[in-house]
Amino acid sequence: MSDKKLHLTITTPLRTVYTNDIDQLTVTTSVGELTILPDHIPLITTLEIGQVMVKNDGHEVYYAIDGGILEVRHDNKVVILSDRSENASEIDIERAKEALKRAEDIKNNSSDVDNVDYNKLERDIAKELNRVKLTEKNQRR
Amino acid sequence: MQTKTIKQKMKSVQNIGKITKAMEMISVSKMKKSVQKRLASDVFAERSFELLENLHVHKKLSHPYLESRDGNKVLMVIIASNKGLCGGYNMNVSKQVTRFIDTNSEVTIDAIVVGKQSEKIAKRNNINIVASFTEFSDYYTASEVRSFLHSITQQYDNDNYREVVIAYTKFVSSLAFEAQITPFIPLNVDTAEKLAHIENTTNAKRKFALYSFEPNEQEVLNKAVPAVLMTVIYQLLLESLASEHSSRVMAMRNASDNAVEMLDELKLNYNRARQAAITQEISEIVGGSAAVS
Structure with missing residues (x-):
């Protein structure tokens, strides 16, 4: 695994739910499932109601998302703007x-x-x- | 005055003072919490505005809520409090509403109201109420704000309103706030950014020229517009809430100060009355013994 990391921020109108460095991320977009790894090209896409799988140091964490917008920047920063998001344990x-x-x-x-x-x-x-x-x-x- | 009645009065003033002091402290903590919640939504606001600006201003894409419309009807959202005892807070909103009606006499106004006091404001100004929200929880949940926004946009979609305006109270600092009326739909990127207190530093703004969009730019904009509307309305609700609480803090602080002042005065009167009673008693005893001897 490369030592490069993605910086992920999941934010909703009410609060920022998650912000951390991660290895990879899998989301459900309106055109299909998508996995983002470090050094992805800049991309903006719409998300469906579904799960976000965040993988870091071999651990997987799931978030539920009620749709939203995913933005991948050129500097390995990823922002998810979601209407609402929850950690699975919450x-x-x-x-x-x-x-x-x-x-x-x-x-x-x-x-x-x-x-x-x-x-x-x-x-x-x-x-x-x-x-x-x-x-x-x-x-x- | 009798010492007994003064004593009773002192007791009740003291109790009122205790209550207002407690209300003041509760409002201070509620105000702080509202301000915190308001700040927590800044990240989302910044990002969604960036997106909107790039797609709408630079790429010239459009959306129904970004286009101005003709018509002679205005939908007004009035945000005021459920409870009273908060100084001039509701009155200031009411004044703004009245002024808006006076300066826009050619339009018919319908209102969506938040809070029992704004129901009264609308009735006082003879505005037709189309929806009333008085059951919101303390700091507004996501689903409450969403259904609130939904009823605004639905009303706007189904009738030929020219625009949606919001009467709310802008929170400047814990000592200063200002009732005002602001346009909401059609969404103007600049005014909306100002509402969300986003600094317009043009050189820091990123252009999205290098980005690829999926499925396409229009789809992304269609999602970005409601997201922006949602943050703006949420922030305005919280600013009004923070203003309400800080207005209540001031009103209650005044009341507590007045109670202390009144108590001092009553104490003086009480001591005077007590002294007078003692003096009278002594002179009666002296008079009595002089009569006997």
């Missing part, structure tokens, strides 16, 4: 499951079809599923 699994169930209930049982914003519901379900998956993944390890 995720409240019960709450995520509950929210998931609630969203699905509304989707399946709503009698007032006109008033349901299906796009938003689909998005909510995707977000919560993402959290649940990530936590379960972390627990297995």
Whole structure:
């Protein structure tokens, strides 16, 4: 492994979630999965709801992300601007499951079809599923 | 006055003083926390503005929220407090709203209000309220801000508003704050940067000419615009919150000082009354013994 490192910052409108030197990073972009290593070309891309895998000194850390923008700079600095981001260990699994169930209930049982914003519901379900998956993944390890 | 009634009054003034002192200290810590939260969003604001400026100003890409529109309706977001006892804080916002109405008499105004006091402001100025947010948690969570922003943009999309303006209180320092009305949508990069207190140092700005974009530049801009709107509205909410608390600190400090002053005065009166009672008693005893002998 090279001794070059990436400097990663994950930030949301509310706070900066993560800032550290890392070896590599894997994200889900809107055109597919992407792994960034040091000396990547400058790139700006949009992120989907998904996971960010951060690898440093052989350790893997996962972050859940509700979409956002990824910026890779020429000087090995990487910035993720996310609407919202959580470390896998910070995720409240019960709450995520509950929210998931609630969203699905509304989707399946709503009698007032006109008033349901299906796009938003689909998005909510995707977000919560993402959290649940990530936590379960972390627990297995 | 009777010593007993003075004593009672002293007691109640003392209690009020204790309460206002406690409120002052609570507000000091709440103000500090709001300022901290406000500063924590700076990194995101800086980056997203950089992106917006490069795509919109230099590459001339566009987005519905960046284009000005015609019309005679204005959507006004009024940010004030839920609770009172904070000096002139709400009154100052109200004055700005009234002035805005006076100078823009040709437009119809709808309002989205934050806080119970701004409901009152809107009613006092005869503005139609389209949405009211009074249940926000202490320092605003991400989902609260998002749904707040969503209701603003939805209202803007569905009706022919000319613009969205925000009446809020700018936090200058813990002693100075200033109610003002600022344009929000259509987003103007320069004014929005000023709102977010981002220094416009042109030579330090990076150009994104060397970057490759995926899937394309327009897609990135479509994500960057809501991100910028979100930070701006979040920062304005927190600045107003910090101003509210610092205004309350001042009001409560005044109240505590007044309580101390009043207590001193009452103590003087009390001692005077007590002395008068003793003197009277002595003269009665002296008078009584003189009558007996």
